[in-house]
Amino acid sequence: MKIHISSKKQIIQVLMLFVVPLVVFLGVYNFYTVRAMNDRIAESGRSTVYLYQTSLEKDLGDIDIFMANLVAGDANYQQLRYRMDPMEAHLCAKEITDRYQELITTKQIIGGMFLFLDQNELYRERYGGSYSYEQKTALEQYLRELTRSEPTVGKDWFVHRVGEIPFLLRVLGSNGAYSICAVDLNRLSKPQDTADYENGVLFYADGEGEILTARDWAAEIGVDPATHARDPYYLTRGPQEYLAVQSFSEAAGIWFVYLLPYKGILNHLDFIQILLLAVSVFILVLIPISYYLLKRLFFTPMEQLVKTMNAIKSGDLEAKMDSDYRIVEFKQVSDTFNEMMGEIKELKISAYEKELELQQAQLQYLQIQIRPHFFLNCLKNLYALAQERQFGQIQQMILALSDYLRCLFRDNMKLVPLADELRNVCNYMRLQRMSASSPPVCEVEAEEGLADFRIPPLSLLTFVENSVKHASLPGEELRITIRAIRLETEEERYVNLSVTDNGSGFPPDRLEELNSAGQVAYSEQCVGIMNVKHRFALLYQGKCVFSFRNLQKGSSIEIFIPDEEERK
Template sequence: MAKRRWRMKFLNSIQTKFVLLFILVIAPLVAFLIYVNTYARNIVRTQVTDSYEKTLANFINKTDELFMGAEKYLANFLHKELDTTAIDYPFREETRNTLIKVRTNTKFTYMLNFMPDVDSFTYFSPQHSTLLLTTNRSGYDRKYMAAQNLMDDVAKSSRIAYGTFLSDFVSIDGELYLIRIYRDFPDIYLGAWINLNRLLESLGAVHSAILSADGEVLVSHGLPPERVGQILNDRAEHNGSNPQYFLLSRYSEHQGLRYVILIPSTDVLQNLSFFQKVIYWMPAVIFIIVVFYIAFIRRVLLTPMRTLIRGMQRISHGDLDTRIELNASNEFNYMNFAFNNMAEEIKTLKVSVYEEQLRVQLAEMKQLQMQINPHFYSNSLNLISGLAQLGDQESVQHMTQLLARYFRYVTASSRTVLTLKEELDHIRDYLTIQQYRYPDILSFDISMPPELGSASVPPLTLQPFVENSIIHGYQKKTKSFRILITCGTEHTADGGKLVVVTLEDNGIGVEPAKLAALRQNVSDVSRAAGESRHLGIWNVYRRLSLMFGERQASIDFESVDTGGLRVMVRFPYKTA
C-alpha cells in the first residue's frame, strides 16, 4: 500500500511530467541520430569491405602466379640446363667445373631480374655437398648458412619425393623467408626463396598478416604478431566480430597460406564527411535545445515552485520569519501572498506558546539546580564535629563560614544565572572545605582572566566535575592530589566567542572504554538519566542547553599524558 502511494505521488509530480514530456520530445531526435550512425557505418563498412576484398583477391592471384612461375622454372631448370648436372662430376679440369657453376649462377641471376618478388635461388647436391646460392639482395653469408642447414636437413630426412615440391621457412635478421624446394633427378634440390615480409608490404594494407594453414601468425605488417594473434583470438571469442577492427581473410590453396587484412574501425569511419558532421553536430543541437528548455521551465515554473516549497519547509522547521518575494508570475504571486499571510498568523499564535515554554523551562532549571549530591552535607557536619572535639576553634569558625557561604550559594533557587567569578568563588570555598578533609594532600589552583569574570553561567556548573575528580580520581591516600582550573576563550567559525573552562587533575585517569562511554553519555539523555554516576554531568549539560540553546554548549573529556583526566566545558560568552 505504501509503495503504491509513493508511485502515485511520483507520477503526480509536476517535475516528473515535465521530464516525461522532455523525453517524448528528445527521443525521436536520439532515434534519428542512432539510425543515421548505424546506416552510415553499414554503408561505409560494405564499401570498404568490397574494396579490400577485391584488392586481396587480386593480390592472392598475383602471388599464386608468382609461386607457380617459380615452381615451373625450378621443375624445368635441369632439363633446359643439362650441363648443370655435371657440377658434382670429378673433372680433372677444375676450370670446367668452375665455369659450369658460374653459368648456373648467371642463369639464376638472369631469372631473378624477371622475377623481382623472388629473393634467391639455390642449387644443392647432397652427393658432394655442393651448394650454390644466388641472391639479388644483401645478407648473402647468412642466407648461405641457412640454406646449407636447411638443404642438409631436407636431404637427410627424405621429406620430399622426386618431382615434388616442399615448403619450408627460414628466419634471417627478423625477416621470414618461404622456400619452395623441388627435388629432381639425380638427387638434386632446387629452391626459390620468397621474402614474406616484403611480399606482405606489397599488399599495401596498413595492417595485414600472413598465417599458416593451422592459424599461426607467420609475419605481420603494421602490428606486432602478438597483437594480431590477440585480435584474432578476441574475434573468435566474440563469434567472429571485433569492435575495433574489421577483418578480411582469404586462403591460398596453392601456397598453403592465409592472408589477413585488419582495418581499424577509426580508419573506416574517418572518410565519412556528411555523416560524421551529422553525428558530431546533432548532440550539440540537442544539448542547446535541452539547455533552453530546462532554463525556461526552471525560470517560469520550477524555481517559483521550489521557493514556495522551501518556504514551507522553513516554516515547518520553526523559522516563522520566512517570507517570499512577489516577483514571479501572477499565479505564483497570489500563492506567495497567501503564504506570507499564513506565516504571519502562525508567528502571532506561537508567541503565547513560546512564552509558556519559557516559564516551563525556568521551572525545570530551578528543579535541576537543586539536584546536588547530599552526602557532602553530612560529611561537612561530621568534619566540624571532629574539629570541635579537637578544640580547634579557629578551624571550626573558618569551616562554618565556608559551609554557610556554600549552603547560601546552593539554596539560592531564585537565581538561575550567575557570573563565572561567583561560580569560581564557590568552587574555591568547596575545595577549601575538602582541604580540611585531606590536609597536606589536596591542593588546587584557580586562574581566570579578569575580563571573563562577568560571563554568565548557570549555578553549580563546575562543582559536579570537581566532586567527581575527588571521588573517582583520587584513590591513593598517601599521594598528593592536585586540581587545576583555568579559564580561556575560543572563537567560532561564525565569529562568535566561547568561554572555555578546563579542569585537570593528576589522579588515576579513566580507561579508554569508560572515557568513550562518558563522552556518549554527556548528551544522551536516556542513558545518562538511567545511570546515577553520570546524572550530575548530564544535569550540567542540560542546564547549559536550557540557558544557551541546543548544541551551543559542549563538555569534552580527554586523558592527560602524565595521568589524570581533563574536562573542558565550553559555552557562549554572554554577560548578565
C-alpha cells in the same frame, strides 16, 4: 494503492518519453553511418589486398608448376639423382641453373633458386637480388640443414627469416636431390612502392601473427594480426590512427595486412550525413542545458516552497517564500502564500494571547486556593498565642506575618527569584517557632549562583508547609532540608530543587498517584501539592519533572527545572 511521485520526476519522465527515443534513434543512426563508412573504406582496402594477394598466389602457383615439372620430368635432374661423371654432372647442373635464371628473370619476387645434389656432391644457386656474403652464407647453411633433416620437403610454402630479410621457401625433391625456391617478401610489389605513402601501407605477417616486413613501424602503430584474425577490419591505437584490413593466404601461409590512414569519419560523409551528425551532437548538448533551465525555472521554486513549508511546520512562522521568480504562476503562488502566512501569524498571535489570558486566570485561581489555606493556619496560630496571653510573641508573629504577607501580596503571576522564595520559607519557619511547642528545624543548602534563578512563588513553601502539617511525628523533632543545585546532562542543564523531611512519609496509594503522569485527584491533604504541579505544568509547558519518594525515614520531593538563561 495510488503511487505518489514528485513533480520533478514527473516532468523528467515526460521529457524522457520524447528525448530518449530521439537520442537512441540518432545514436543508432550515427553508429550505422559510421559503421557503413568504415565498411566502405574497409571494402576498398580489401579490394587492394585481394589484388596483391591474387598476384602473389599466381606467382607462387607458377613457381610450384615449374619446380614440379623440373623434379618430375626434367632429364638432367633425373640423371643427377644418381652418381655420374663430374664433368657430365656439371653440365647437367648448368642446364638446370640456366632454367632457374630464366624463371628468376620472369618472376621478380624470387630472391634465389638453389640446387642440392648429395650423390654428385654439387651445390648450385642463382640469386635474383643483391645480398651480402653473410646473408648468402646463412641462407645456404639453413638450407643444407633443412635438406638433411627433410622436415618440410614436399610441404607448402613456409617462412624463414635471414637477418632482416623474410623468405618464403619451397622445397621439392627426395633422396638427396632437392630444388629450392626462396621468394623475398621485401621484393613483392606494394602500394607504397608506386603511390604516396599516405594512401596506404601493405605489409606481411606469418601465420602466428609475427610481423615480417616494416616491423618497427608496424609495432609502433599497434598492429596485431593474430588478435584480430576474425575481425573484418579494426582501428589501430598508435600515434596515428589507421584502419587495418587483413587477409590470410592459405597458399603462401602469410597474412596480408593493409593499413589505410584513418582521418576521421567526417572526411567520408556527405553533407546530409554531417548535418544529421551535427544535429545529434546539438541535441545531446541541449539535454543538460534543458535540465538546467528546468531546474532554475521550475524545480528550484518548488523545492523552496517545500523547504519553506517544512520550516513553518517546525515552528518558524517567519519563513517566507522568495517572490523574485520569472514564472508568473510561481510568483503568484509565492505572494499568495506569504500573505496567507501573514494572516495565519496574526491569528496565531491572537490565539496565543487568549491562551495566555486563560493560563493567567488558571494561575490566579490556583494562587487563591493556596492563600486561604496558609492564612487559616496563621490565624489558628495567633488564636493559640492569644489564648496563652503571649502578647509579645503575638506582636513578633504579626510583624513576621506582615513581612510574609507583603511578599505574598505582590504580583504572584510572575516568577520570583529563588532567594525571595527561601526568604518566604524562613518567615514561615519563624512563625512556626513562635507558635508551635515543638517547632520544626529547617536547613537550606543552595548552590552559589542560584539566588537569582526564578521559580513560581509559594512553590517550596507549599512543600515545607505540607511536611509541617502532615509529616510531624509525636515526640520527635521534625527536620526539613531544602537543597538547590545545578545538574548537567549531555543534552540539557537542569536546576534540582529538593525538600526532604524525617517525618511519616506519603501513604503508598497517594505516592503512586503523585508520581503518575496523568492528572491527580485533589484531596484535603494534597491540595497545595497539586496546585504547585499545575502551576509548573502551565508555566514550563510540561518540561518540568517532579519526583516523590519515601525514604527509610521521611519523604523527599524533587523538582527538575530546565535551566534557561531567562524566564519571565
